[in-house]
Amino acid sequence: MEELLKFAPRPTGAGEMFQLMRDGAPRTRTALVQVTGHSRSTVAARLDSLVATGLIAPAGEATSTGGRPPSTYAFNPDARVILGVDLGATHARLAVTDLASTVLAELDAPLAIADGPDRVLDWVAENGEKLVASAGRPLADLAGVGVGLPGPVDHANGRPVNPPIMPGWDGVDVPHALEGRLGAQVLVDNDVNIMALGEHRISYPAERDLLFVKVATGIGAGIIMDGALRRGAQGAAGDLGHVAVPHATDIPCRCGNTGCLEAVAGGHALAAALRTLGTQVGTSADVVALVRAGDVPATQAVRQAGRDIGAVLAASVSLLNPARIVIGGVLAEAGEHLIAGIRETVYQRSLPLATQHLRIMTATTGARAGVLGAGVMVIDQLLSAASVDALVERTLQEDA
Amino acid sequence: MEELLKFAPRPTGAGEMFQLMRDGAPRTRTALVQVTGHSRSTVAARLDSLVATGLIAPAGEATSTGGRPPSTYAFNPDARVILGVDLGATHARLAVTDLASTVLAELDAPLAIADGPDRVLDWVAENGEKLVASAGRPLADLAGVGVGLPGPVDHANGRPVNPPIMPGWDGVDVPHALEGRLGAQVLVDNDVNIMALGEHRISYPAERDLLFVKVATGIGAGIIMDGALRRGAQGAAGDLGHVAVPHATDIPCRCGNTGCLEAVAGGHALAAALRTLGTQVGTSADVVALVRAGDVPATQAVRQAGRDIGAVLAASVSLLNPARIVIGGVLAEAGEHLIAGIRETVYQRSLPLATQHLRIMTATTGARAGVLGAGVMVIDQLLSAASVDALVERTLQEDA
Known part of the structure; x- marks a missing residue:
């Protein structure tokens, strides 16, 4: 092994240099020497080994400052x-x-x-x-x-x-x-x-602290803090569906407790509430269709669901201090009514330091997230x- | 610069090797070559440069397997x-x-x-x-x-x-x-x-996901996720004091809202509640002294405060899924009554996946945390x- 490594370029360190190149920008050897602080020979060896994997490929010539223009290299996402x-x-x-x-x-x-x-x-x-x-x-x-x-x-x-x-x-x-x-x-x-992960990386890659909330039959969250997904000790972080909604203590939930967010504001809860008002509605998608068609009881129910979700998100804002909350899931497609309800309670119930730069919006990746x-x-x-x-x-x- | 570096060992990489040595264990050059995968000359140069800073010092000789025993080196916290x-x-x-x-x-x-x-x-x-x-x-x-x-x-x-x-x-x-x-x-x-940070590093350095809760006049939390303190977008993460306690919606708070955890279960709230019962009490420390002396109303008030704090921590457990909750601050010195109240509501209101391995205890670093x-x-x-x-x-x- 020791013998082999004397003849092959040392692989350790190539992965680190690759991280710099993941942005896809073409770079010359000289630029890589400057940014890594490594010697020209180390950079050349690492570049060769990355080109051998296919992850990095030649990306044409840089503009010359006189003399033969230097070659550039870039991340090859097609590898x-x-x-x-x-x-x-x-x-x-x-x-x-x-x-x-x-x-x-x-x-x-x-x-x-x-x-x-x-x-x-x-x-x-x-x-x-x-x-x-x-x-x-x-x-x-x-x-x-x-x-x-x-x-x-x-x-x-x-x-x-x-x-x-x-x-x-x-x-x-x-x-x-x-x-x-x-x-x-x-x-x-x-x-x-x-x-x-999808919404963060595709739509807001520069955001360090983001809370993604899925609102559908179930309600749950994904937590990005310091730029990475945080899963908690058993991978159960973000499980908002059975958090108690303040003021809604008597509604029974399938989990055995009462007042759970999912039992109050989930898709099933909305559909059931609309049925008691005489509206024919089965799934969350039916609720969304009614809201889009301008149905008043459905619109009011979705806005109230937004307020109830907002009451739980207010606590999440105090705890996590995200810069952005993104609402996804099928009920997010009900338009501004859900978001308006959420904003109403979050801004009322959270402290100014945590909300002054907070933005709350609908997911842009939609069903592809x-x-x-x-x-x-x-x-x-x-x-x-x-x-x-x-x-x-x-x-x-x-x-x- | 390029000239200077030809004669000096390259500093880049010494810091990375130092991370391996922060545990304080003495290591030989050979052990460092094995664990880093670097060449003997690279390890020797990095070791020399770390010894020059004082952060690493010779730590005696290792047990010999025949021949002259090799020297060991270790982190020198006294530097x-x-x-x-x-x-x-x-x-x-x-x-x-x-x-x-x-x-x-x-x-x-x-x-x-x-x-x-x-x-x-x-x-x-x-x-x-x-x-x-x-x-x-x-x-x-x-x-x-x-x-x-x-x-x-x-x-x-x-x-x-x-x-x-x-x-x-x-x-x-x-x-x-x-x-x-x-x-x-x-x-x-x-x-x-x-x-x-203090409680995590001194008492539970191996724990990746820990929630520290200070209970005193104010109530707040520090969040360790994936081994590091998470501060949120404005450094305001963990601000639990003004989260709404379910069921306690009519108690006014100095922040302008009602039902905030601090207004319900903070040291001022406890002292005020005990005064209305005729007990002479000023500060949080007075409340702790009463509980320690076996005063029944004070003990009941602290246990109820624990339940109210637990109601908010149940939501935090669902959101963060910590492996351990550590309770500190002056009211944690009231003994098991506060913790018992907290456990009561957390285990009742959180889902089994998040609580099956959860431990809730009093901080061990006390006033030194x-x-x-x-x-x-x-x-x-x-x-x-x-x-x-x-x-x-x-x-x-x-x-x-």
């Missing part, structure tokens, strides 16, 4: 592809992206999570493989798979933990089931966390300094 | 000293520690923060300088000063932001005022954040890889 998988209660969304989250091929189809892990993961593997092909890439180009599930997940091992709406899934080794079929590493998290975030989760892992160092080492050994 | 400063409403605590938070000299004295920044900071500089001397060290050994203040602080620039109980302090450049007198860099944060944490804040900054690299570079230039 590999990623499969993002967003599984909901009754639908699945798949996307093949490059390493910069550009969507190359996409599939949206009905799929019942209650069909159980065997049928669902089989469907995902089969359709994932087809989607890579329809993006015009061989399966060998697939570098990783990110999966979002509609329930609690132990992110460290990719297994669901007592998921309430996923019969048969408790403790299932999701990565193992997919890795054999797709030949790439698999990471799993809950749907709200991947939506938070989850599938993009599932991809981001995998890309971040694959392009970390340690992973790139390992890839460099493997590439050099294969070339030797 | 510099730190001043921790914890300022409360009416008292100050100062401590001089080494770089491993061992207290070398300590001072606890009455000091009114309301005397204003000129008098208070003058007192801190004068007594800090004396305390370094009484620890037997020259002022030149002082590497940094950490300050905790009883109000909101913009940690990035060390200035208080509209602090309610600190007249005259709004926007004051605390680091500038002290740096001139003490000749060392100064970092500032609010008292709850430094208490969280703040002053130790103020030191930890500075030590973490001084011993970061980048700071050590910079120190190595300065040392080499001075030696050249």
Whole structure:
């Protein structure tokens, strides 16, 4: 080993230099020497090893200041592809992206999570493989798979933990089931966390402290603090659905407590409340359609749900002090009424220091947040300094 | 510069190697080569440069496996000293520690923060300088000063932001005022954040997700997630005092809202409630003394305060999913009654996934949490890889 390394460029450090180049800007060797503080020979060796992996590629010539123009190098997001998988209660969304989250091929189809892990993961593997092909890439180009599930997940091992709406899934080794079929590493998290990752990276990459809130049948949050997703000790952080809404103490919840946010302001609660008023309404999407059609009781119910969600978010603002709250999920599509209700209580119930620069808005990635975030989760892992160092080492050994 | 570096060992990378050695264990050159993956000559050069700064020192000989026993090297926490400063409403605590938070000299004295920044900071500089001397060290050994203040602080620039109980302090450049007198860099944060840092590092350094809650006249929290203090966008994270307590909606708070946790369960609220029952009581410490003496109304009031705090912490547990909640501040000294009330509502109102491994306990660092944490804040900054690299570079230039 010691012998081998004398002849090969040292891989350690290439991954670190790669982090500087992830922004995609072309750089000359001289620019990299200046920004890293390393010697010209170290930079040249690291650049060569990164070019060998395909992650960095020549990017043309820089403008010359006299003499032969120097070559530039840049991140090549096309080197590999990623499969993002967003599984909901009754639908699945798949996307093949490059390493910069550009969507190359996409599939949206009905799929019942209650069909159980065997049928669902089989469907995902089969359709994932087809989607890579329809993006015009061989399966060998697939570098990783990110999966979002509609329930609690132990992110460290990719297994669901007592998921309430996923019969048969408790403790299932999701990565193992997919890795054999797709030949790439698999990471799993809950749907709200991947939506938070997607919305953060695609829409607000510079924001350090962001709270993403999904409002649908369930209500949950994904927490970005200091630029990264924070999952908590058991990966259960952001579970807002069963936080007590102040003033709403007598409404029973399926969890056995009363006054839970989900029982007061979730999609089922809204639909049930509208039915007692004589409106024919089944799902959260029906509620959204009524609001969009200008139905007054539905609009009032959504605004009140916003106020109730805002009462819980006010506590979250005091605790987390985010710079931005982004509201996603199907009920966010009801337009400004939900956001208006949320703003009303958040600004009333939080302290000025925490709200003076706070912005509250609807998610811009919409239904794509989850599938993009599932991809981001995998890309971040694959392009970390340690992973790139390992890839460099493997590439050099294969070339030797 | 390029010329100079040809003759000096390259400082970049020494700081990174130092991180491995912060645990204090003695290591041979061979062990460092194995763990870093760097060449023997790189390790030797980095070790030499760290020894030149004093941060690493020879630590005797390792056990020989035959032949001359190899020398070992270890972190030398005695290389510099730190001043921790914890300022409360009416008292100050100062401590001089080494770089491993061992207290070398300590001072606890009455000091009114309301005397204003000129008098208070003058007192801190004068007594800090004396305390370094009484620890037997020259002022030149002082590497940094950490300050905790009883109000909101913009940690990035060390200035208080509209602090309610600190007249005259709004926007004051605390680091500038002290740096001139003490000749060392100064970092500032609010008292709850430094208490969280102190309790985390001294008592539970391996815990990744911990919530520290101070219960005194005010109530606030410091958030450790993924091993580091999270301050939020304006440094206001953890501000629990004005979160609404469910079921307690009609109690007015000085902030203008009703039902705030501080107005329901803070030290002033408890003392006021006991006075209406005819008990002579002024401060939070009086309430603690009554509970310790077995006074029934005081005990009941503290247990109810625990339940109300627990109702807000239940929401915090759902949001943050900490592995441990540590209760500090003067009211934590009332013994098990406060904790029992907190546990009662937290375990009732949070979901099983978030509470199954949750532990709730009283802080073990007691009144020292703040002053130790103020030191930890500075030590973490001084011993970061980048700071050590910079120190190595300065040392080499001075030696050249």
